[in-house]
Amino acid sequence: MNQTTSAGSQDPSEASATEQTGAPQAAVQAERLSGPGSLIDRIIPAGLAPDPDSRLAARIEQCRAQGRPALIGYLPAGYPSVEESIEAAVALGLGGADVIEVGLPYSDPVMDGEVIQAATTQALAQGVSTDDAFRVVRAITERTDAVAVLMTYWNLVMQHGVDRFAADLAAAGGSGIVTPDLIPDEAQEWFEASSAHGLDRIFLVAPSSTRERMEMTARASSGFVYAVSVMGVTGARDSVSDAAQDVVRRARAAGAQNVCVGLGVSRREHVEEIGAYADGAIVGTALVKALRDGGPKAVGRLAAELAGRS
Numbered sequence: 411m412n413q414t415t416s417a418g419s420q421d422p423s424e425a426s427a428t429e430q431t432g433a434p435q436a437a438v439q440a441e442r443l444s445g446p447g448s449l450i451d452r453i454i455p456a457g458l459a460p461d462p463d464s465r466l467a468a469r470i471e472q473c474r475a476q477g478r479p480a481l482i483g484y485l486p487a488g489y490p491s492v493e494e495s496i497e498a499a500v501a502l503g504l505g506g507a508d509v510i511e512v513g514l515p516y517s518d519p520v521m522d523g524e525v526i527q528a529a530t531t532q533a534l535a536q537g538v539s540t541d542d543a544f545r546v547v548r549a550i551t552e553r554t555d556a557v558a559v560l561m562t563y564w565n566l567v568m569q570h571g572v573d574r575f576a577a578d579l580a581a582a583g584g585s586g587i588v589t590p591d592l593i594p595d596e597a598q599e600w601f602e603a604s605s606a607h608g609l610d611r612i613f614l615v616a617p618s619s620t621r622e623r624m625e626m627t628a629r630a631s632s633g634f635v636y637a638v639s640v641m642g643v644t645g646a647r648d649s650v651s652d653a654a655q656d657v658v659r660r661a662r663a664a665g666a667q668n669v670c671v672g673l674g675v676s677r678r679e680h681v682e683e684i685g686a687y688a689d690g691a692i693v694g695t696a697l698v699k700a701l702r703d704g705g706p707k708a709v710g711r712l713a714a715e716l717a718g719r720s
Contacts, residue, residue: 450626453594455601460632460667466585466610467633469508469557470668470689479685481506481717482670484561484694485701485709486513487546488538489529495542496549498701501710503554506717509690510550511588514543514562521590525695529702540570544582551583559612559633561588567600576603586610586633594630601630612636615661617653624664634668634689635661639675658688678716 460467473480483502487495502510515530515538522530543560550558560579567575567587579587586609592600594613604611610633615624617638628635639654654671661669671684672692684691693716700708714720 450622450629453598453626454629455598458601458605458630461605461608461610463608464585464610464633465557466509466559467668470634470670473508474689478718479681479688480508480670480690481681481713482509482511482672482690482692483507483697483713483716484511484513484526484672484692485697486515486526486530486533487543488515488533488536489698489701490532491536492538492542492545494701494706495533496546498706498709499546499550499558500553501706502697502713503550503556505710505713506719507556507713509557509559510554511559511561511692511694512543512546512550512584513694514540514560514566516563516566519563523695525698525702529698540566540575541578544578544584547579547584548582557585558583559586559588559610560584561590564589564592572599573603573606576600576607576609580607580609584609586612588612588614588636590614590636594626597630604632610634614638615657615666617657619657619660621660621664624660624666628661628664628666631666634670635666636692637661637669637671637688639671639673654684655687678718681716681718 470480485495485499485502489495499510499512513526513530515533517534519527519530547558547560550556586604589600589612592613597611600611611631612633612635613627613631614636615627615638619627637654637657639657658669658671668689670690670692671688672694675681675684675691675693676696681691697709697712700712711720
């Protein structure tokens, strides 16, 4: 993942201010990004607030009350076919996922590892569309009690039309969007559309994110903040990065209400480990591998294992 673009970018004005004043960069950032009249206040609309009826926030709170992290699973729309991706997503929800991220395949992803790229490349070659992703979301909401969100690169939203995309997602029963390549600085149209249609805004933070960037992201996000545990792309790993806990701690200190950890999560013990300090664990590559090797039923079995049901 290109953290400079999606989770740790620096406003160009910060560098120029440092050069002009000679002040330490961190001090300039703190002055410009925080406090009354700051860059954060100029970027984040004054009336922007989480949706009080957010199903996503309510589900995470429900999991917290049960003393466990939310299990968040990712699967791409259209892989290995549209119908099979629908059945796999339903199996994921019935197997124990609290939240399901439906990935909208994109030709130039910055965050996807080898397994997910191969799956989305196949889906694109077969002609998967944005409307197909909405079909998957609708099936999840109609056939399971899981909360459905989309994970998409921003160009696809712009191509569809931001307000139209938000309206269509809400009509399908979706609760929000994970936007790996969109930062709050460039999200004014998304702020308006998400507020108008009652959708959550899930932005990313990473080990490289500054305190000020964490604060801006926390204020812009709703539902949860997606904490990237490693610098890199998606992929199942033997252990969760030691940086994950620190990223969560810093996000909370910046004001994030819910923080969920992704990248490198693949086993039940990872979910339990993350649950000790975060609000949710995000599993992607392991589920796509299960779908590739065993179809929708394998996804359901893995979901049950990750949820501690087997």
